[in-house]
Amino acid sequence: MVAKILAFSGSLRAASVNRKLLKLAASELREAGAEVTIIDLNDYELPFYNQELQDGGFPEASDKLRELVEAHDAVLIVTPEYNFSFPAVVKNVLDWLSRYRPQPFGGKHGLLMSASPGFVGGNRGLWALRVPLECMGVHVHPNMFSLAQANKAFADDGTLAEDALSARLKSLAGDFVSRVDKANA
């Protein structure tokens, strides 16, 4: 069974470096044999989680996201670091989805990446993101990818200018797809 991966960025802006990395990572995952569905969180507008809203029925956007997560084996999240953590838009998605039973993320595999113009590449945000994902039962891949100085890291064709980084991304994508494939076997 082909590994099915749902992929989204934690940045909503069009010129996002994380969206750029998402595109590149998705193509590496596809080369490694996975089927990747990229979604844009701009298309899934959710109110801030409020149990009173949930009591009146889940929003359509969270129902759609739940179906998408359930239809895939894994998620790729490529997100900026905001104040050493991850953006509220991602937390809000996780909070809404965490209220369904069974838990849509339970038993899924997770691959985390970040990009930042800074020197740490947004890596601290990924450590914060692991916590709620693990709480929801996601098998978060031990290795993550954080792209530092992301404003200068891409070549014109959208690949990474530095060969060593390209090779690392490719190898991580391959490792992750074989992990999901093994679990599916």
Ligand SMILES: Cc1cc2nc3c(=O)[nH]c(=O)nc-3n(C[C@H](O)[C@H](O)[C@H](O)COP(=O)(O)O)c2cc1C
């Ligand atoms: C609210 C906010 C907080 C930020 N905090 C961090 C941070 O902690 N670490 C970091 O490397 N960059 C931080 N940045 C800068 C982002 O990394 C930078 O804006 C980046 O381009 C955002 O990702 P995007 O291009 O994918 O939208 C922050 C930006 C914003 C708007």
